Amino acid sequence: MCGRFSLTEALNDLQEHYQFTMREDFQYTENNNIAPSQSVMAVVEVDHVRYPVQFRWGLIPPFAKDEKIGFKTFNARSETVDEKPSFKKAFHKKRCLIPASSFYEWKKISSKEKQPYSIKPASASLITFAGLWETWRNGDQLVRSCTILTTTPNDKMASIHDRMPVILDSSSYEKWLSEETPLDEVKSLLVPFPSSRMKLEEISSDFFKKST
Structure with a gap:
């Protein structure tokens, strides 16, 4: 599962890393506590050219009757992503990269207590999640939204949670983005x-109170 993450890198550094073409209408704001339903930055590829975009986090499939479905679809299980109606079409044609500086997960300590962790790369400044996106129309309303794929945890993450986001190496970006x-x-x-x-660091629950 991935339900909170941060992105605090400078836009110039992001452009250099992902090699995207800047768009005049693209607006970027750093955020150290991104939650579902909020706007997230993603990178898409059109005709072999990469662009930065903003998506609402929580994928709304084209057939949805209500945008509230996005609160249930901010993650997609990689084991069934090519089977589920909400994600199948996007998995084939609308894959994206979702940059992050870190992500957060909570370890259950007791029935009443959870310890939050910040998870970061051990020797890099960026994490890149494997994402999918869709376009949803409701009359004149147009919403572009996304989801983050999850998989089984590695040894470190298994001590905290039974899922983790799919993280891509830079060498895999083109393979992930290309429809071919x-x-x-x-x-x-x-x-x-x-x-x-990866490195895991315990953080205070007060962090989330200050950043909301």
Whole structure:
């Protein structure tokens, strides 16, 4: 599961890392506590050119009757993503990269207590989640939304939660974004990120009170 994350990198650094073409209408704001239903930055590829976009976090499939479905679809299980009606079409045609500086998870200590953790790369400044996006129309209303794929946890994450986000290496970006990539190769990317390349830090619950 991935229900909170941060993105605090400078826009110039993001552009350099993802090699995207800047759009005049793109607006970027750093956020150290991004939650479902909020706006998130993503990178998409159109005709082999990458662009930055803003999506609402919580995928709303085209057939949805109500945008509230997005509160249940901010994550998609990689094991069934090509089968579920809400995600199947997007998995084939609308894949994206979702940058993050860190993500947060809570470890259950007791029936009343949970310890939050901040999870970051061990030797890098960016995490890249595997994402999907969709467009939903309701009359004149147009909403572009996204979801983050999850997979089984690596050894470090298993001590905290039974799921973790799918994290992509930069060498996999093109394969993930391109519609030309065979689906079996796309699926091969949906694996746990190595424990050795992640670091976990306990943080105070007060952090979330201050950043809301």
